[in-house]
Amino acid sequence: MTKSIVRLILSAALLAACQPTSQAAQAGGGQTALKVIAAETFLADITQNVAGDRLQIEVLMPIGVDPHGFEPTPADVAKIADSQVVIVNGAGFEEFMAELLENAGGQKTVVEAAAGLTQREPKEGEHAEEPGDEHAHEGDPHFWLDPNKVIKYVENIRDGLSQADPEGAATYQVNAETYIVKLKELDRWIADRVKEIPEADRKLVTNHESFGYFADRYGFQIIGTVMPGVSTGSAPSAQQLAQLIDHIKQIGAKAIFIETGANPQLAQQVAREAGIKAVTELYSHSITAASGVAPTYLDMLKFNTETIVTALK
Ligand SMILES: [Zn+2]
Structure with missing residues (x-):
């Protein structure tokens, strides 16, 4: 456009906004x-x-x-x-x-x-960097x-x-x-639930780099992501995928978590080749409709925590 x-x-739109309407006046109640x-x-x-x-x-x-x-x-x-x-x-x-x-x-x-x-810095080993990787910083x-x-x-x-x-x-x-x-209260509840996961199993593999702050707060290690970087715009190279699969096998992560709104196919492929389960789905960027499992922000975090705890404990 x-x-x-x-x-x-x-x-x-601005012209329309200039029209005097009853809506523009102070409403009651x-x-x-x-x-x-x-x-x-x-x-x-x-x-x-x-x-x-x-x-x-x-x-x-x-x-x-x-x-x-x-x-x-x-x-x-x-x-x-x-x-x-x-x-x-x-x-x-x-x-x-x-x-x-x-x-x-x-x-x-x-x-x-x-x-x-303050924005977090990715920790060592969180993603496979390639020369010239524009997502690195x-x-x-x-x-x-x-x-x-x-x-x-x-x-x-x-x-x-x-x-x-x-x-x-x-x-x-x-x-x-x-x-x-x-x-x-939610913060304390999540910390309590996460205790159900053995410390050695508190490892996350997700679609893209979105769970860093969650991981920092609740003691998870980010093993890697299917999409390189904090955005979802670019696909990984075959080499990056192979590195991720090796890394998962080496570290022993138990599951890969697929976020809603993301294409699940690559994540499922990585899970298959690494021999671990693919868990759908985490609500990381949108809540659900009122009839869904995560109709509010608080529900969204609870649902994600339940999903992660169930898969890793
Ligand atoms: Zn994101």
Whole structure:
């Protein structure tokens, strides 16, 4: 899509936004008409917990979509243009977002949930590097897989919402405190469950490098990933796959975990050749529909933990 088309759609959306409507006025029941959109489903759920009844949080990417490869449609551009607050993970996760925000223009509060967190360095042996590997020094944006780090997300979201809606600040403060208590409970619960896995078996092989913060927090070793790097954009070479299979056999990892939204075939092939089981599936980048197994961020982390513990204990 050319930029001029994007601008045209945007100006239409902005014009529409200028029309006086009843929605633009303050709504009753303690609600405000502030439009808040979060990039990912898990981030929308976290934000909804901070917002409580005061706001209805929208989400940009549908359930099950891989944010690494996301390409916004004209409807997405309009959604962003129409929002006053945009919540992103940040830390390089939403590569499409800078241009999208630039095109959307206007006065927006953009909240980077991960702002202030320090990116981890891959530990030795976590991935097979090849000469000229462009993924070797990419930062890891997957902070949310450690609930302890999501406390920072909640604080940033609370501050962003309070800035855009000062009258709601006291509400956001109370809701944030309540949710942080739940995050700390979840953190303790995961640590307890992980104790069921013998220490020598706390080893993870996943599709791409997304479980680093989870591994650091709960004492897992990352053995390797099918896709090289912290994104999902590039396929591994035959040599990298062979190295991974050798590495798994040598270290003795018991399972390879396949994340939803990823193509499972390569992971299944690696599992077969390494003689270990392929476990589907971890919800790492999206929650499920309300009827699914992980309809909230807290459920997503619990489900992943159960899956990992069951496979490795
Ligand atoms: Zn990822």
